[in-house]
Amino acid sequence: MIRSIFLFITVLAVSGCTLFQPQVRPDAPIDLPEHYSLYSADEPGPGRWWEAFGSDELNRLVDTALAGNFDVRTAWAKLRQADAVLRQAGADLLPTLDADAGAEKSWTQTKTDSSSRTHTDSKTFSAGLSAAYELDLWGRLGSLRESEALEYEAVREDLDAAAVTVSAEVVTAWIDILSLRRQIDILNEQIDLNQRMLNLQVLRFANGQSDALEVAQQKEALAAAKANLPPLKLDEQIQRHALAVLLGLASSKDLPVSQSTLPELITLPAAGVPADILAARPDVRAAGLRLKSADWQVSAARADRLPSLTLSADAVFSSDSLDLLFSNWVATLAASITGPIFDGGYRAAEVDKTRAEAEEALTGYAQTVAEAIQEVEDSLATETRQAEYITLLEEELEASRTSMKASRLQYLNGQANYLDYLSAWTSVQSLERQLVDEKATRIKNRVTLYRTLGGDWTRNLAGDA
Template identity: 30%
Template structure:
């Protein structure tokens, strides 16, 4: 009678329809982004290609980024996390349906029986299917599946964010390497000039037209520049090693590929697309929003624990006292066991867990808002820096041309005896500083381009990079 009443009650609840308790998630509404720096003449509203690094027309850079997106270990870790989240979501979704298992069991017991002397042996064998199903009357299972789905989407966005980061890191290190190599070339060319000046001062001293001060000053300058070369070589080697690791190889394996070559500064208007869609383009912001959705769904899971859980367990198969005739029509059996569990006398713990989940959701909401502000700050800073780097590059180029001309004139005047050696030495020092600063400015402009595309999210949401496309 009790079982019949329970079954009727469950059936009535099912007919009345299930209720999903807890808050229904609504994505935060954010105003369209207006970037103060996006209207500068250095930028155009054309949408950049997904492979933004190809705009540099550098085949070595293209190869490095392509290999990194496929072989970088951080990307591989992110891919594994997507696969893990997908498996968890599949499991949570299957919880909505009954879980059916098959089993065969045999039991032999020996025990006393009332009214009989000694102990009696009995055998019991069963074979069949067991089923268990939680009737999701209050949405606990559905909220769990909802949270797992949001977690999966967050991990997919994390993967895309990692791809953006890796591509940007490869490009940044690549241009820093090229800048260091150019600085090394500048130092070695200046050393040739200083060497000629050193020989000239020694010749003038031998002829009695110069002084020991000029000889020693020239030698000191040569040694000063020579001392800078090993440090630049160390930085160059470190950049090569970093690039090798970024593409999933051991340090030193890319040395031949990374031999010095020209990497001119980006010298055309930069396409940055529709910046009002910045927050939708940023995978880290999308991931933060999906985590907020997951946290909200888990509030629903905790809320559902305030209500009873209704489950059904069942068995269908065969029961017999011997193996020989187990699978026999006369031994067919079935069993249905409805059950209700409710933490009616432990509501304090349930409500504490609910408050904890609500606090976690509040924290995740703050993380989302922080991600939005961080994205805006990073993008504004990148746009501002790039515009100023372009202005600096123009001035550095003019400085380098003027310094080189001044050094040439100072050498002519020194050879003609109409100018002293210190004037020549100062002009050569100025030329070295100007050429070195120009090399750094050119690399800085290219690094600035990389920073902008990284801040814009690398590519739009509709563009999928190789590792993400390769996911099953």
């Protein structure tokens, strides 16, 4: 009879983990398009894609950020927390063993009559062991551990997502700084040229070849060019401060950024198909893992509505002499079954709650996938339109330079006034700075495209976890 009961318990313990398996869900939480609307694939870029810029300076900045960025360091701390919670969930599947020990000394006085007293004293030493083990008959504890294991993996994906975001933000800030420096250099050249033109106009005025209006107009052009300088310098300082924070620094004083020219555009990455997002994006992977974790929570809540079986064993040792402590003992072995009879619907409500949380996780997963595809589509669309815009802007700049040369020739020949020439020249100066800014925008969008496509290069991240 005892053997039959033991065999029954063993079968339940083995099969319990599969009794409330989570529901099987499709690979994708929403219908995915077969391909992106805009794309012509080039060769895929490297895993650490920013190295394609060929800048040792940039490589050092990104490596510094991946080690010292506040978000990345926070993600490592959260990963350590998740690891501890996972180990706790695993510990619930194992027996517990506690030990206790004590010593007691007592004194007793007994008075028998007015002149007689009796004194006695005693010593007692005790020790004990207590063990308990809950058999996971229905897979509740196993489901909770599986849920925490998936949550741990999701937190690791959060770390990878933080690294992907931080690396892209560092590269973007670096490009912004280089773009602003290039615009400042161009503006300084333009200010210098405007100053020389003013000196020429003053000389022409002194020789009667120009009037006061033309001198005033050139002074206005010089002042306008100088007025554009402080905002650009301010923007550069702000970007340096932002980059310092990305690196985990409090000051940009010693920020190692010496380059002043924009890098070449790196290779267009191979985007693949939208379904690749499910495996390539760490934030998408994290959302999918959290959905699975929520499903295992449902399994645990369902199993919690059934009785639980706990085995316990106790051994107590006691003696009034320390050397005889382990000669006197009492051992107890027990089994107890606990099950809900009436809980006011608490456990049923818990099942409903965890199912609703799983549906929330499913919606969040679907939204994450949809937004990831949108980001890729936006970046691909920007790739095409920004390239077209830069081409047209270059054509506009070329036409503006031609117009400026013609205006200058007509002015020198007395066929046009100085304001026409000055307007054409101001337009050229503005377009030169704008073109630098738009080229930087295109490079930054290429960076965004790499970020939106994700990748698995973060698997090699090292930290304190």
